[in-house]
Amino acid sequence: MDGYPDHRSLYRLPWSLPDNPIAWLEPTEACNLYCEGCYRANQYQGHKSLRDIEADLDTFARYRSFDGVSIAGGDPLTHPEVVSIVALARAKGYKPILNTNGLALTDELLRELKGAGLVGFTFHIDSKQGRPGWKGKTEAELNALRQEFAERVASVGGISVAFNATVYDDTLPYAPEVVAWARKNIDKVHVVVFIAYRQASGAFAGEMDFWVGDQKVPMNDLVYSRPTGKARLDISSRDVVAEIRKRFPDFAPCAYLNGTERADSLKWLLTTYVGTKDEVVGYAGPRFMEATQVLHHWRHGRFLAYAPPSTLRHGRSITATGALFDRGMREGMARYLGGALRRPLRPLPRLHLQSVMIIQPVDVLADGRMNMCDACPDMTVHEGELVWSCRLEERKAYGGFARGVRRSATSGAPAEPVLAEETALP
Numbered sequence: 001m002d003g004y005p006d007h008r009s010l011y012r013l014p015w016s017l018p019d020n021p022i023a024w025l026e027p028t029e030a031c032n033l034y035c036e037g038c039y040r041a042n043q044y045q046g047h048k049s050l051r052d053i054e055a056d057l058d059t060f061a062r063y064r065s066f067d068g069v070s071i072a073g074g075d076p077l078t079h080p081e082v083v084s085i086v087a088l089a090r091a092k093g094y095k096p097i098l099n100t101n102g103l104a105l106t107d108e109l110l111r112e113l114k115g116a117g118l119v120g121f122t123f124h125i126d127s128k129q130g131r132p133g134w135k136g137k138t139e140a141e142l143n144a145l146r147q148e149f150a151e152r153v154a155s156v157g158g159i160s161v162a163f164n165a166t167v168y169d170d171t172l173p174y175a176p177e178v179v180a181w182a183r184k185n186i187d188k189v190h191v192v193v194f195i196a197y198r199q200a201s202g203a204f205a206g207e208m209d210f211w212v213g214d215q216k217v218p219m220n221d222l223v224y225s226r227p228t229g230k231a232r233l234d235i236s237s238r239d240v241v242a243e244i245r246k247r248f249p250d251f252a253p254c255a256y257l258n259g260t261e262r263a264d265s266l267k268w269l270l271t272t273y274v275g276t277k278d279e280v281v282g283y284a285g286p287r288f289m290e291a292t293q294v295l296h297h298w299r300h301g302r303f304l305a306y307a308p309p310s311t312l313r314h315g316r317s318i319t320a321t322g323a324l325f326d327r328g329m330r331e332g333m334a335r336y337l338g339g340a341l342r343r344p345l346r347p348l349p350r351l352h353l354q355s356v357m358i359i360q361p362v363d364v365l366a367d368g369r370m371n372m373c374d375a376c377p378d379m380t381v382h383e384g385e386l387v388w389s390c391r392l393e394e395r396k397a398y399g400g401f402a403r404g405v406r407r408s409a410t411s412g413a414p415a416e417p418v419l420a421e422e423t424a425l426p
Contacts, residue, residue: 003238004238004241004242005238005241005252005253005266005269007256007258007263007264007265007266009286010253010254010255010256010286011254011255011256011286011287011289011290012255012256012257012258013255013256013257013268013270013289013293013303013375014293014294014297014303015257015303015375015377016375017063017064017375017379017386018063018064018065019064019065019302019303020064020065020066020303020375020377020379021066021067021068021302021303021304021305021377022066022067022068022069022070022305022377022378023057023060023064023066023068023069023070023094023379024070024072024377024378024379024380024389025053025056025057025060025069025070025071025072025085025089025380025381026048026056026072026073026074026380026381026389027047027048027053027056027071027073027074027076027079027082027085028046028047028048028073028074028075028076028078028079029041029073029074030047030073030074030075030078030079031073031074031075031078031101032075032078032101032103032104033075033101033103033129033130033131034129034130035101035124035126035128035129035130035166036128036129036166036168037126037128037166037168037195037197038223038224039223039224039390039391039392039393040073040074040223040392040393041222041223041393047078047079047080047081048079050081050084050085050088053085053088054088056381057069057088057089057092057094059381059384059385059386060381060386061092063386064379064386065301065302066094066302066305067094067095067300067302067303067304067305067306068094068095068096068097068119068120068305068306069089069094069095069096069097070097070099070122070377070378071085071086071089071096071097071098071099072099072380072389073099075100075101075103075104076098076099076100077098077100077102077103077104077105077109078104082098082109082113083109083112083113083116084116086098086113086116086117086118087116087117089117090116090117090118090119091117095119095120095305095306096116096117096118096119096120097118097119097120097121097122097160097305097306098113098118098120098121098122099122099124100121100122100123100124101123101124101125101129101131102121102123102125102149103131105149105152107152110152110153110156111156114156114158114159118159119159119160119306119308120159120160120161120162120190120306121149121153121159121160121161121162122162122163122164122191122193123146123149123161123162123163123164124163124164124165125142125145125146125149125163125164125165126139126142126165126166126171127139127142127171127174128166128168128171131145138171138174139165139171139174139175139177139178140174140177140178140181143177143178143181146163146178146181146189147181147185149161149163150163150185150188150189151188153188154187154188157309158308158309158310159309160190160191160306160307160308160309161188161189161190161191161309162189162190162191162192162193163178163182163189163191163192163193164192164193164194164195165178165193165194165195166194166195166196166197167194167195167196167197167235167240168197168230168232168235169197169230169232169235172235172239172240172243173243175194175240175243175244176243176244176246176247176248178192178194179192179244179247179248179251179356180247182354182356183275183277183280183354184277185277186275186276186277186352186354187277187313187350187352189354190307190309190312190353190354190355191354191355191356191357192354192355192356192357193356193357193358193359194240194356194357194358194359195359195361196235196236196237196239196240196358196359196360196361197230197232197233197235198233198234198235198360198361198362198363199224199225199233199234207406207407208364208368208404208405208406208407209404209405209407210402210403210404210405211402211403211405212394212398212399212400212401212402212403213399213400215398217394217397217398217402219402221397222393222394222397223393224390224391224393234363235360236266236360237266237267237269237358237359237360238266240358241253241269241358244356248280250280250283251271251283251356252271252283252285252328253266253269253270253271253358254270254271254272254283254284254285254286254288254289254328255269255270255286255289255290256268256269256270257373257374257375257376258374259363259371259372259373259374260370260371260372260373260374261363261365261369261370261371261372262363262365262371265360265363265371266358266360267359267360267371267372267373267374267376268357268358268359268360268373268377269357269358269359269360270289270355270356270357271283271355271356271357271358272284272288272289272353272354272355272356273332273353273354273355274315274318274319274329274332274351274352274353274354275315275351275352275354276349276350276351276352278349281319281332281333281335281336281339281351282319282328282329282331282332282333282335282336283328283331283332284322284326284328284329284353285326285327285328285329286326287325287326287327288322288325288326288328288329291322291325291326292304305377307353311353312352312353312354313350313352315350315351315352315353316336316348316350316351318351318353319332319333319336319351320333336351359373360373361373361390362390362391364404366406367406368403368404368405368406369403369404370401370402370403370404372388372391373388376388378390380392382395382396387401388401
């Protein structure tokens with residue numbers, strides 16, 4: 001790992017457990033599509049009732065100030081009352097965002113969801129899904145499907161559109177293709193999310209036991225820890241950045257969340273840029289992101305999640321304002337105006353903002369510690385508590401989160417702690 005970007009040059013997002021832009025609501029475990037990297041067992045046990053869903057929202061409100069509600073699962077579009085769920089979240093003053101594979105999205109349902117107050121979609125599309133008609137397609141070929149969803153949502157207007165994909169060792173080289181496609185659709189696509197594939201017990205398979213309290217637990221019984229035969233189980237945020245920079249050398253993240261055990265871990269890594277459908281003129285720097293989060297919190301009492309499309313298309317005024325205090329925005333405005341001077345007879349093109357978020361799930365460090373996302377936005381509710389959604393299967397199966405204990409190579413006894421597997425920055 002080459003160490004770029006250095007976390008000390010980025011803005012550490014100000015989110016915390018009780019003060020966070022997002023709440024992760026899971027109204028159902030049901031799903032209509034197999035995804036290879038899914039961390040849910042997908043053992044359907046029924047949909048939650050509206051009363052239970054409201055109770056979950058009230059639990060979030062008791063523990064956390066938040067702006068948006070990510071309605072996930074399972075797939076929330078399988079819930080027969082998904083429109084009512086959106087309306088309920090909106091009525092409580094939150095921004096409802098649906099995290100879905102999109103299979104069950106009809107044009108009629110799309111209009112109903114907008115009428116209920118839906119703010120955004122995050123469509124999960126990648127080549128490791130068993131999606132009918134798209135099996136065996138590469139990430140580049142799947143851009144055609146992404147295009148279809150982007151245009152369908154754009155046709156009703158006013159709804160934010162994001163796409164996420166799990167990045168595996170064999171799909172990592174396609175990350176730049178997805179970014180390039182998104183840039184061509186900067187007027188319709190607002191966020192791209194890459195989720196680095198990591199396995200909770202795979203990094204040191206055969207070298208570590210896992211325990212919950214005083215009970216040794218079989219981690220391989222969990223869906224996200226079963227052997228896969230993949231060459232790499234530890235894709236990192238820096239790996240994804242390095243791949244994107246092969247095609248876009250100026251790609252420059254500006255903000256991050258660190259890990260609970262490693263300050264230099266880039267667990268949520270954010271890049272925001274401004275441009276047209278033909279070119280990116282500049283990248284937001286740490287100062288811009290700091291001002292955006294702090295000012296929104298000052299005005300609304302919450303950190304920002306999912307800026308509306310009506311805001312993101314005002315790139316010129318946002319860039320001009322940001323140029324007053326942020327170097328990246330200043331360089332972007334200079335490049336934009338320079339292009340206008342070179343083509344004085346052409347009208348000034350509209351500028352849009354677009355973001356790329358890279359998420360690096362749990363790192364099992366070499367001494368057994370679990371390096372989670374500090375201030376994780378994707379905490380969900382389980383038995384009245386906020387818990388990490390990506391490891392909920394441990395709570396369900398064993399009553400708690402597992403910890404790793406490295407075994408001695410000779411005796412099978414626990415070994416002394418050793419250095420973590422990530423190389424620290426100088």
